[in-house]
Amino acid sequence: MPAVLTSAQRPPDAPGLFSLDAARVGGIYIVERVDLEAADAAMLRAMGLRGGAMIRVCRVGEPTVAEVISGHTCRCQCRCRIGIARGLARRITLKREA
Amino acid sequence: MSDSRATGGPDTSAPATQSQPDCGYCEPTHHVDVPEGALRVAILGNPNAGKTTLFNRLSGLRAKTSNFPGTTQEARVGLVQGQAPGTTIELIDLPGVYSLELEQTEAFVCREVLAGRLAPKGERAADPDAVLIVLDATNLARGLLLTGETLRRRLPTVIALNMIDLARRDGAVINASTLAHELGCRVVEVSARTGENVAALVPLLCAAVIPNQTPPGAVDALEHWAEELYARCTGLAKPGEPPQSRRSADVTDRIDAVTMHPLAGPVVLLAVMAGLFWSIFSLAKYPMDWIQTVFGALSLAIKSWLPPGILSSLISEGVVAGVGATAVFVPQICVLFFLMSLLEDTGYLARAAMLMDRLLRPFGLPGHAFVPLLGSHACALPGIMATRAIPNFNDRLATILVAPFMTCSARLPVYILLTTLLFKDRPWAGSLAFIGCYALGIAAGLLSSLLARRTFLRGASRPMILEMPTYKLPSIRTALLTTYDRGWMFLRNAGTNILAICVVMWWLGAYPHSEPPPEAVALHQQADALEQTNPRAAKPIRAQADLLEAKDAKARSFAGMLGRGIQPIFAPLGYDWQLSVGVVSSFAAREVFVSTLAVVTTGSDDNEDQGVIEQVQHATRDDGTPIFTTSTSWSLLVYYVLAMQCLPTLAVTAREAGGAKWAFLQLAWMCGLAYLAALVVRQVLLWNGIA
Numbered sequence: 018m019p020a021v022l023t024s025a026q027r028p029p030d031a032p033g034l035f036s037l038d039a040a041r042v043g044g045i046y047i048v049e050r051v052d053l054e055a056a057d058a059a060m061l062r063a064m065g066l067r068g069g070a071m072i073r074v075c076r077v078g079e080p081t082v083a084e085v086i087s088g089h090t091c092r093c094q095c096r097c098r099i100g101i102a103r104g105l106a107r108r109i110t111l112k113r114e115a
Numbered sequence: 116m117s118d119s120r121a122t123g124g125p126d127t128s129a130p131a132t133q134s135q136p137d138c139g140y141c142e143p144t145h146h147v148d149v150p151e152g153a154l155r156v157a158i159l160g161n162p163n164a165g166k167t168t169l170f171n172r173l174s175g176l177r178a179k180t181s182n183f184p185g186t187t188q189e190a191r192v193g194l195v196q197g198q199a200p201g202t203t204i205e206l207i208d209l210p211g212v213y214s215l216e217l218e219q220t221e222a223f224v225c226r227e228v229l230a231g232r233l234a235p236k237g238e239r240a241a242d243p244d245a246v247l248i249v250l251d252a253t254n255l256a257r258g259l260l261l262t263g264e265t266l267r268r269r270l271p272t273v274i275a276l277n278m279i280d281l282a283r284r285d286g287a288v289i290n291a292s293t294l295a296h297e298l299g300c301r302v303v304e305v306s307a308r309t310g311e312n313v314a315a316l317v318p319l320l321c322a323a324v325i326p327n328q329t330p331p332g333a334v335d336a337l338e339h340w341a342e343e344l345y346a347r348c349t350g351l352a353k354p355g356e357p358p359q360s361r362r363s364a365d366v367t368d369r370i371d372a373v374t375m376h377p378l379a380g381p382v383v384l385l386a387v388m389a390g391l392f393w394s395i396f397s398l399a400k401y402p403m404d405w406i407q408t409v410f411g412a413l414s415l416a417i418k419s420w421l422p423p424g425i426l427s428s429l430i431s432e433g434v435v436a437g438v439g440a441t442a443v444f445v446p447q448i449c450v451l452f453f454l455m456s457l458l459e460d461t462g463y464l465a466r467a468a469m470l471m472d473r474l475l476r477p478f479g480l481p482g483h484a485f486v487p488l489l490g491s492h493a494c495a496l497p498g499i500m501a502t503r504a505i506p507n508f509n510d511r512l513a514t515i516l517v518a519p520f521m522t523c524s525a526r527l528p529v530y531i532l533l534t535t536l537l538f539k540d541r542p543w544a545g546s547l548a549f550i551g552c553y554a555l556g557i558a559a560g561l562l563s564s565l566l567a568r569r570t571f572l573r574g575a576s577r578p579m580i581l582e583m584p585t586y587k588l589p590s591i592r593t594a595l596l597t598t599y600d601r602g603w604m605f606l607r608n609a610g611t612n613i614l615a616i617c618v619v620m621w622w623l624g625a626y627p628h629s630e631p632p633p634e635a636v637a638l639h640q641q642a643d644a645l646e647q648t649n650p651r652a653a654k655p656i657r658a659q660a661d662l663l664e665a666k667d668a669k670a671r672s673f674a675g676m677l678g679r680g681i682q683p684i685f686a687p688l689g690y691d692w693q694l695s696v697g698v699v700s701s702f703a704a705r706e707v708f709v710s711t712l713a714v715v716t717t718g719s720d721d722n723e724d725q726g727v728i729e730q731v732q733h734a735t736r737d738d739g740t741p742i743f744t745t746s747t748s749w750s751l752l753v754y755y756v757l758a759m760q761c762l763p764t765l766a767v768t769a770r771e772a773g774g775a776k777w778a779f780l781q782l783a784w785m786c787g788l789a790y791l792a793a794l795v796v797r798q799v800l801l802w803n804g805i806a
Contacts, residue, residue: 056218060580063213065257067338075368076375080469082583085257097257098367098585100469102476102578 037101037109038081040074045086046111047071053108061109065097071114081106153194153203155241156320157228159265160249161258162211163584165277167191169249169307170208171596173316178206180600181236188224189503190235191600198318207235207243213257215264216334219506229268245271245323247316252282252289252304253585255349259341262298263330271323272300275316279304281587287349294348299327308590367462367585374466384467388489391454395493399446406446410439433621438614444494445602447524451493452601453594455486460589465581472579478561479568481505481576484514488560491521492553495764497605499771507577513564515772516781519764520560522553525705526755532709533752536732536743552756559757559788620674620700620707629671635663674700688754688793689747691736698754705760744806750797758789 034049048070051058065085066072075098076082083106085097101109160166170178174193181190191208209228210221227233231242248265250258255276266272276291295302301319305312330340373379414431421427458464464486472482480488483505491498498518505511522530530552538545568574631639638660645653669675670692678696685695693712701708712731734742759765759782769778800806 057580059217060213060219062334063217063257063260064580064582075371078377079473080375080579082371082375097254098583100465100579100581100583102472102580104578105580 033112035111035113037074037083037106037111038077038103040077040111042074042077045071045073045114047114049110049112051109053105057105061099061101064099066099066109072111077106079103150203153205154197154244154321155205155207156245156247157207157209157225157243158247158249159209159225159229159261160211160277161213161251161254161261163582164211164249164251164254164258165307166211166249167208168590168593169247169275169277169305169313170206171593172307172310172313174206175596178596178600180604188220192235192238195317198321202321204317204320205238206247207238212261214261229265229270243270245273245320247273247275247320249275249277249307252276252279252287253285255282255289256341256345259344260337263337263341266298266300266326266328266330267332269325269329272298272326273316273319273323274298274300274302275307276302276304277307280306280309280311290348294344297328297344297347300324308587370586371466371583374463375470380466380470384470387458387463387467391451391458391489392492394454395447395450399450402446403443406439406443410435410442414439428625429618429621432625433618434614436617436621442606444524445606447493448497448605449598449602451490452497453598455490456594456597457589457591460587460593462584462586465583469579469581469583475561476576476578478565479510479513479572479576480517480561480564481507481510481514482579482581483510487514487518488521491518491523494523494525494605495519495521495761496767497601499764499767500604502771509568509572509574510576512772512777513567513572513576515768516567516777516784517560517564519759519761519768519781519785520556520563520757522556522756523705523761525761526552528706528709529701529755530752532712532731533748533755537745537748537752539732548752552752555753555756563784563788617704617707623674623677624669624672624700626673627671629668631660631664632667635660635667638663669696687797688750688790689744689797690751691742693734693736693742694747694751698760701760702762704762705755708755708760746797746800746805749800750793753796754789754793756789757785757792759785 035046040046048066048068050068051061051066053061061067066083071086073084073086074081075084079102080100081103082098082100085099158166158170170191170193173195177195178191178193181192182188188210193206193208195204195206196202197204207228209225212219212222212225215222215226215229224233229243229246232240234240246265246268248258248262250262262274274294276289276294279289282289289304291302291304301323303312303315303319305316307313331337374383414435417431417435418427421430455464458467468482468485470482471485475482475484484502486504487498487501489498490501495518498521499515502511502514502518505514530549534545534548538548568576638656642653642657642660645656670679674696675692677699679692681699682690682692682695685698690698697708697712732741732743736742765778765782768781769775772778
């Protein structure tokens with residue numbers, strides 16, 4: 018991933034993928050991958066934001082806020098809302114919910 | 116663990132645990148002694164799962180705060196009366212973690228405590244008798260991951276399904292008996308906020324058993340296990356079904372639309388902070404006045420009870436003054452922590468930290484530094500201790516080093532004196548100067564941090580990842596308990612240091628004893644002669660004699676000698692020996708400056724008296740010129756904004772930063788910068804013809 022992406026950019030290697038900070042507010046997405054340092058990725062994973070997780074984007078910018086609304090299989094009422102610095106949000110890749 | 120284990124403690128008569136009702140409020144004590152044989156229960160849970168609220172609900176005031184040895188992680192230990200008469204449960208409130216396997220201090224502490232290798236300071240390390248896992252019922256899926264990791268430790272376990280009231284309100288359906296069956300341990304639906312069903316936990320903790328289920332160890336498999344378990348307990352695993360309506364999430368969205376708005380968010384933050392400061396200074400004013408009055412009266416009473424001499428002077432001017440100097444700030448500390456606790460409980464503080472992250476990061480500070488820096492505006496000690504919540508060491512160190520630049524309450528008497536002297540008939544200009552002092556302190560802190568991150572603490576601050584809990588009504592009970600805990604910790608940590616320092620400063624100011632000057636003796640004789648015939652005329656003469664005597668004694672004391680000795684260093688700033696004594700004596704604690712100066716220049720330490728400020732203003736140097744010229748006053752004001760004049764802060768810096776070298780660096784940098792800035796201010800004023 019390039020270090021800096023504009024909000025309109027998509028990762029060039031995969032059409033249909035968005036970085037978290039380029040997502041639509043209110044949209045529901047599936048996390049494709051998290052390209053962060055191991056410690057940050059592990060922290061997000063423990064908070065539920067990991068590959069395959071469904072999230073709702075609550076806010077884009079500084080900070081970006083995403084709400085984890087499910088894991089791989091279940092649709093639940095959980096609401097882990099995570100504030101993420103924009104620089105990190107750029108390195109989280111999403112795809113639209115199927 | 117069986118019931119017999121629960122009731123089999125050998126010593127059940129420890130005073131701290133006797134005759135305590137379940138509420139734990141009837142015998143408020145902060146020094147809890149854990150009796151031998153008490154059942155040790157570790158409380159574990161995700162951040163924001165309500166773990167500490169449950170801890171407070173269970174133990175009330177029967178709790179103490181320390182830290183885990185070798186770490187700066189705070190440890191709270193509380194006592195609860197067990198089910199059987201005479202039995203006691205020792206609760207250990209572990210740091211909130213998302214996973215036991217993360218590479219962070221919080222997770223390390225949890226792992227070590229669960230393994231029986233670590234215990235809070237002063238406690239014996241041993242395997243916990245049980246683990247109480249606190250799950251947030253409104254966020255169950257995430258909590259199950261931590262539950263799985265904990266169950267693999269094979270410890271007697273009880274699950275508290277907390278915030279069940281909020282989950283029900285949102286329409287969530289959680290089958291607690293299915294969850295208990297799947298996990299193989301007891302599950303209790305509770306609300307720590309309202310107290311619902313909390314008492315039911317006590318007998319279950321006494322009879323906790325090792326769960327008969329062992330979740331998988333691999334992370335992927337554990338996540339899958341947690342999701343499947345969640346689905347079975349909630350019955351919501353229907354593919355294609357949209358997420359449920361979440362009322363509180365919608366409310367949170369609406370509030371966040373304002374509080375996190377790029378323009379409105381900072382305005383709201385400013386308004387909240389302004390309200391916080393207004394409350395700190397206005398609400399705390401009255402108890403501060405009462406404390407000052409009480410300690411003043413106590414000092415006078417001791418002087419009248421005891422015969423004049425060393426003991427009377429030591430107790431009234433050393434011990435009582437020292438305790439009073441610390442105690443007077445307790446109301447501000449308490450108001451600060453009460454309001455901060457309420458703000459944290461509502462969920463707003465996490466938003467404020469995220470907002471501040473954008474402003475602080477260019478200066479090498481993380482958003483996490485916001486709360487410590489805010490707290491430092493009341494007192495740097497709790498501010499520095501609050502840096503424990505900053506996960507990255509360099510970020511934390513940078514925050515510790517610059518926190519004392521924030522204007523603490525102890526600087527206020529100095530600001531009041533100097534701005535009054537500078538702008539006596541222009542209160543609006545005085546107010547602007549006052550605000551300018553705050554701004555200068557903040558700017559110096561931010562620029563110092565930037566410099567540190569470009570030199571010896573190289574690297575940018577780590578971008579933030581922070582859970583932003585849904586908004587909810589705060590718990591007054593939790594806020595009160597936090598306030599009590601923090602207030603006491605402040606008194607204990609700072610009071611002992613400041614007391615010792617004040618006694619030393621008293622000794623330096625009181626010794627060696629010198630004979631009164633001939634002028635004072637002559638005035639005393641004159642007053643004695645008039646006492647019988649005209650007592651009213653004798654009074655001012657005696658006061659004048661006392662003033663001369665006090666000034667002379669201070670000048671001849673060790674502090675006076677020191678002041679004269681270092682005066683050449685401060686001469687470029689315009690300070691004579693009297694101001695130098697004030698600066699030296701206030702090195703122990705800034706607030707001492709005003710009282711010392713009042714004694715040196717007027718012979719009275721009653722700085723509340725406007726007449727004393729008048730006298731200070733007209734105090735003269737040995738050559739008869741005024742001490743407080745415009746340039747000297749400005750120079751002194753800038754010096755006090757920037758200088759490190761607080762020994763307890765240095766002691767806490769050394770402890771929290773992990774070495775005395777950081778305290779020395781802080782001292783040298785702040786005092787050096789203060790000296791340089793004060794020198795520049797004075798010289799610029801002199802060049803412009805302002806003496």
